[in-house]
Amino acid sequence: MPKDAVVEEFAALVRALKARDGRSYEALGRRLSVSASTLHRYCSGATVPEEFAVVDRLAVLCGADEEERRALEESWRRAALTRRPQQRAGTPAPSPSGLVPETPRAVAAPPEALPQPDPAVPRTRGRWARGVARVAGMVAGGVALALGAVLLLWRQEPAAVEPAAVEPAPFTWAAASHVWRDGCGHTYLADRAPGRVAPPPPAQDAAAWAGAHGAVHGGETLVRVSLQGRSAAAVVVQAVHVRVVGRAAPLPWRAYRMDEGCGGGVSPRHFAVDLDAPRPLARSVAGLDATGAEPRTIPAVSLPYTVGAADPEELLITARTEGCDCRWYLELEWSSQGRSGTARIGDRGGEPFRTSAAGARSAYTYDSVGRRWIAGAGS
Template identity: 30%
Template sequence: MRDADTAAGLGEMLRALKERAGLSYGALAGRLHLSTSTVHRYCTGDSVPAEFAPVERFGRICRADPEELLELHRRWAVADQVPPADDCPPRDATRTTRPTTFRLKVRSTAEDPVTMTAMDVRVLSAEAPPAGVTYADCQGADAQHSFAVDLDAPEPRAVSPRRGFPYQASAGTPLVLDVTTHTLKNEVRWYLELRWTQGPRSGTLRIDDGGHPFRTGAVK
């Protein structure tokens, strides 16, 4: 059975956002392309969406700020670690999520600073995780900027709780990013693309594991 407290925590925040925005269940349902009863169950904690995407859309419709979006993501991840019920598709009840954090340090190799304008998540594959595999964390205590990525979303995006891009990096002052990813269903192979500008020049920097994609997986 679902842990009522964790599901209720997500529902409580959804209700608070709904009330602050002054929207009815019917109005939200229409904009989310869901039934009114489904939206009501999300807000009462009786049901948890199988994907984060509808929760994120709910938050954006209710004008949630970046920090609130990250908190929604955290509450959804915690509530969704147990098997969903009601109108959500079944999952392997023994599979849970263990978020994996990757630390990125970006420096300018030229005298002038470089401006990072955006970061995109590129998924190469999502397959059933192999048995006996563990996934390491690379998180530290001095991250300047943190991002969360739901790899189960149809189009995964890096969501920051604070001010987002652009950021600057120089030769003496690197840009430090912590990217925390999670998946409940698969082993996902993915990489990042950082878009940058420096004066009249611009380009895209691929961030991966030494020429290989990063791997994040659900664990049993």
């Protein structure tokens, strides 16, 4: 099947899933933690996702059964392979003009340039001279071949190094990065004057509010990751890592607090991350339930642990910084049925999570009576 036909076959399956659900690209994208434009590119065939997980989440969301999901994964695998250019072994890479350079060949000398036997030289000496001439000719030809090869390599553009194929993880995941502490406490940084900032939204609308204002998490980001196996086979999560891919000076924007202080009776167990550390680690921390007569400790997550189709798991990561505008990913090491790999988890659209230090700057809080933002204490 032609490459374009393979990609179109996969895109048609994705379009069929979207049509079955009936929701818009934006509404589905919010459920899948990808942008509407990214989902549209999958449906049009302009892009093939690097990992099957996002498409599998779409299939589950749209009610696809196990057989449909297997067919979808096989179609994705074929489409993903067509997007990795392959080159026959031993074939020179094309030049910038698109033409494959020819292999240099030794050019034969014209007949008149070849050495002629001297009648005055004895026969044995003539044979020796002709042998020397043949050896010299072969040496000259070899030099010409070597020189031609050097010139060819010098003129040829370096071949691009293709990344190794990534095996899909045997579990699906969904990440929510706009989680507020105790459901109400959070600080955002926004490059806007108070008069141009909408009132604090309900916690479930935080992602849309932050996107509309170009806001960034201030000082702390809470990420909730939901994991579920694709089949009955157990998947062992070996470790949780944090990879910081960018550090810059903290943003000088205004800070806006979503509450004036709130507290909850339960502090959930979580993984604490110090983004300012040279090598940030995800440290498992126990929780605390203070709603009863006696406080009760919630045991910390102990790695490794298993997930499956009937045994989902939820992780809470609390990442903090006091000194940078940090961009970072989560990476989960997994193993299952003799296979192993690492799943990279990012924000919507596959972008890294972003957290900027808020410092001791004055933070704005919202006056619900006067319906305006007012300057308050440090965040």
